[in-house]
Amino acid sequence: MSDNQELANILESLGSLLEIHGEARSRNRNLKKAADVVRELDQALTAEVLAELPTSDVGDEPRELLTELLGDGRCAAYDELLAIYPKGLADVVQVPGIGASRARQLWEDKGVTQLDDLLALGAEGLTDIHGIGARSAEKILAAAQELIEARTTAEPEAAPVAIPADAGADLELTDVPGIGAARAQQLQDELDVRSVADLAALSPEQLAEIRGVSLRNAQGIIKGALELLQQAADAAAEATDAAEADDAAEADDAAGADAEATDDAEAEATDSAEADNTDNAEADNTDDADADNTDDAEAEATDGAEADTDAVEATDEADADDDANAAGDDDTADEAANDDEAADDDEAAGDEADADTTEGDATATDSDDPAGSDDEEADDEAAATTDAETEADTDADDVEAVQADDEATAETTSQPSEDTEAPAPATPETPEExxxxxxxxxxxxxxxxxxxxxxxxxxxxxxxxxxxDDIVDMVGSRGSRTFLQQLMEFKPYTVVYEKIARPALTRSMSQRRLDEEYVLHADLLELEPGQRVLDVACGPGNFTRYFAEVVEGAAESVVIGVDVSWPMLSQARKDHPRSAGATELLRYVRGDAARLPVADDSFDRIHCGAALHLMEDIDRVLREFARVLKPGGVIVIGTFLATRNVFQRYPRLAMGSLSGMHWFDISELRQRLADAGLDILEEVVDGSAISVKATRP
Structure with missing residues (x-):
């Protein structure tokens, strides 16, 4: 595991602990985004590499923290939080369905400090936490188990390798991937680790006791130390083998030299013997040659006498042949002379005939014979016509060729080849557009x-x-029909609604706080950057702004708050103007939930909190939700149930008939959702409050 991985893990843990500490979730998201960038780098993160990373990938705060970690190996903010919260609590935050608020509550109320504690708590213990039902508890435990397996599943162990005790004596702790100077000093101070061998001898659990080192990091660091020691042992073995090979080569060279000396001596003796044999052979050959020469001389003398006699006879015969040949040559010469004279006569006659023919042609050409002139003009016209037709055919062929080239060029332009770079995609439209x-x-x-x-x-x-006020009114004049709707139009009430009335309503109907309901509904919606979210009956926009902070970070993100109350929307914009935070992607629209002023299939997520029970035509509202929700999208509805306690049920129903508030039976709510074409995925019941997660198939 590299230094980059360790740095990324620290940023992620710091972000989770900051959110547990009450800091804005946006800080956590920024740190996690930077952690992902660092983890995916194809080179070790240094100060120089960090300086080249764009601010859009690594913001100012993560950059300062990374600079501190690269310089000192520590992060003061991280150390301060670890002095307050257990390190493993950052892992608990990562479990889907928990979040920072619940993680802190689990720590304070149940003593949960790590994922193992969460599993030990079990479904029964989890359901004691407000807002967690039996089904949610099962999902949380399953997700926690998956995280544990992902973080603690070690790679298959290799067969033990014997490493010499002195291997790696020249190695420094900082040679181990994941160990910087500060970390090395920390190992010496806290675990008395002085060498790479000492580090390799630790167990992952022992190394994980060091602050800032997770169990998974510890496994990677120890593995790196073992690999370094193995490499050092292999290098030592190779050096030993090389030395032994050199010694063997020197011995072979010495033996070879002795063998060569022996061979040289034997060769000299052989050469001497061969020389003696050669001298004797030459002497014998000389004697034989002398005897042969004497015999040859006598034979040549005899042959010479015989040759002279033959020569005299041959001379006589040759003289006779010459006389006969001379007579024949004279006859041949006379015949050749006669042939030459005949050829000359024929050639002269031919030249005269050619001259007559030429003179006749010239006379015919120069004459003024009308018939000959007409024939010549006809020939010229025919030739001109032929030339014109040929030229026209050539021009037509050229035009067709040009057109074919133009068509081929157009086709090539309209259909780029694989080597042609594809045109850049269109810039995504802004949230406002x-x-x-x-x-x-x-x-x-x-x-x-x-x-x-x-x-x-x-x-x-x-x-x-x-x-x-940057709010578009899609309703116009409309009188409120019920007491509660009229109350929502009362401007002074809008100021205290989300700060006093709404929190009090949540507490009276359930055991959770309003800020916990923000987290619960965001988790149920499965919000992430790039989504388009519609918050119906948004009121002064507390949920709406929270959702905008969660989904910001992508160009496609859009959050729209819809409410029929103009004072509520004005308060929302006043509390959070367009210039603040994530509101570039946030807009408010005055609209009727029963006639939503948005296109079909336009939103990934829809939220309606503590408002469905106030709607006059609930079934129509639910059908509108189904209309504007994309297939496969998620909708979360928070509302209230009629209790079975007769002492509470009937007073609530009576109060509802006067105020315009509807109290649902759970079976009724399920049926209404089904009739609207929405399938329920999850229900979270807390006292009289219910949060329903559904989808459009």
């Missing part, structure tokens, strides 16, 4: 509005909608 493109006219139901100065206009029917 996406919002205007997906708002639906309340009059003609046409999708798409055009923003103008102080208003928005339907691209189809031309109807205008007021824009004030």
């Amino acid at each position: 996406w919002t205007w493109a997906n708002l639906r006219c309340s009059a003609c139901h046409h999708v798409g509005l055009e923003a103008r100065q102080g208003s928005a206009e339907c691209n189809n029917c031309g109807r205008r909608y007021l824009i004030e």
